[in-house]
Amino acid sequence: MGAVAFVIIAGIAVGSALGLAFKRNAIHAALFLVVNLGAVAVLYLTLGAQFLAVAQIAVYAGAIMVLFLFAIFVLIPGKEETGPDPRRSYRILALPVGGALLAPLAIVLAAAPRGPAPPAAAPDGVESIARLLFTDYLFPFEVTSVLLLAAMVGVLLLSRRREG
């Protein structure tokens, strides 16, 4: 039963990823990305990572995808990719770089145990994450908030209309 569910979810994830990569219409591609993110969130659930699944839905499939769709609607409404590619030479670099990034994953895959995946590390995952975030990792957490604040101030400065 678990294997059947995995195959179905994996099929949805791969199919939506292919749709994202090959659909010419940017809006359709973005909607395929929403499906893909949802499928990956379900896979997180099957691994017992409830917090990660909820964060995936709320942050990526929710907030960031709304931002993406908004940007697509504003910048390229319904426009398809046509004409010559101005950055073709740079794009060829994606293949070796992608291969280099894929190599560690292949090594991990070769060394992975063949048995079933272990259940979640802790039975109370969300509580453990919250406790760690506000105790052992409080300083990095606060540094991240300062970083986000700096980004917000930067956006405000960059988007401010020039006066005079």
Added chain:
Amino acid sequence: MVPESWYLTLSAVLFAIGVVGVIVRRNPLVI
């Protein structure tokens, strides 16, 4: 239970599709 290697294989496939997407797409926003 699903073997751990299945998850790793799926992640590798999704990553490879992403690399292909970067190569074939022209729109920087989509990339």
